[in-house]
Amino acid sequence: MRMLVLFHDNCFDGAASAAVFSRFYRERIRPDATLTYQGLSHQAGGAPVSDSAFQGDENAIVDFRYSQSPKLTWWFDHHASAFQNEGDEAHFLADRSGRKFHDARRKSCTVFLADIARERFGFDPGPMVELLEWAEIIDGAQFPSPQMAVGLREPALQLMTVLEANHDPQLIPEVIHLLQSHTLSEVASRPMIQEPFRPLFERHQQNREVVRRKASLDRGVVFFDVADEGLDAMNKFIAYDLYPDARYVVWVGCSRKKAKVSIGSNPWRPELRKHDLSAIAERWGGGGHPVVAAMSFKPEELPRAREAARAIAEELRAEPATVSV
Incomplete structure (x- = not known):
């Protein structure tokens, strides 16, 4: 059985949510499932997710807007603008599957998803606590200072930087796979992250000067x-x-x-x-x-x-x- 996980592309919280969902799904729902991944990006004018995106036997969306497609099996999101198309919210409220969840008060989709999986399905997110903590810091902007947020010294922030700039369709699915069983420092220290991070950090410093000038x-x-x-x-x-x-x-x-x-x-x-x-x-x-x-x-x-x-x-x-x- 193929589970396709559609996640908010170029986003730390999107990748972290996909990793938590994957571990939860394998441990508590379908241990035999084959999980594949596809990023979703916001389109001009707020266009809905195309029905053609749902290519799995089951399909999940994490950290992205709602879809009324009957092919959508699981949904977790925390954006206030999750219901952008006519009928979206009514369709969600009428759903009785017990597998679609939304809470705009939550700082990160990652921790929201982990909480739902623990409370309703008996999932133990304890082994992923570091990932949960950093998802809250990054997506909830809970940094103690702006200097930490722009310094990019911590492994999680280096990973965030690469994910946000990534154009390789294979990289983020591989990161999602690794995050299910590795620490952030183990993932961020890999050449697949450090090699793109070095030029991105140089560009980041240049961007700072561009902003200062403009x-x-x-x-x-x-x-x-x-x-x-x-x-x-x-x-x-x-x-x-x-x-x-x-x-x-x-x-x-x-x-x-x-x-x-x-x-x-x-x-x-x-x-x-x-x-x-x-x-x-x-x-x-x-x-x-x-x-x-x-x-x-x-x-x-x-x-x-x-x-x-x-x-x-x-x-x-x-x-x-x-x-x-």
């Missing part, structure tokens, strides 16, 4: 446009290291694959956040969490991405909203 702070909002630099991804904490008193960061980037707008609130100054960023992103076809969100556009839609970024930055500067999420 960013500006206005009424608590840091804004920068790096689309002309060919960047659509970077360490999301650089701006908070440079502007520790910022309330929000808004930036726009572009590569050959996509244009992207990222918005975030300062995790070290949570009292300054007055907006639900996932709700703002949903207006532009994106989504995420109340504290961090993003929108994807086609590369040729860069002017629209820039329009969205400018509009969002101005909305956040005006500070009319008040939220309790």
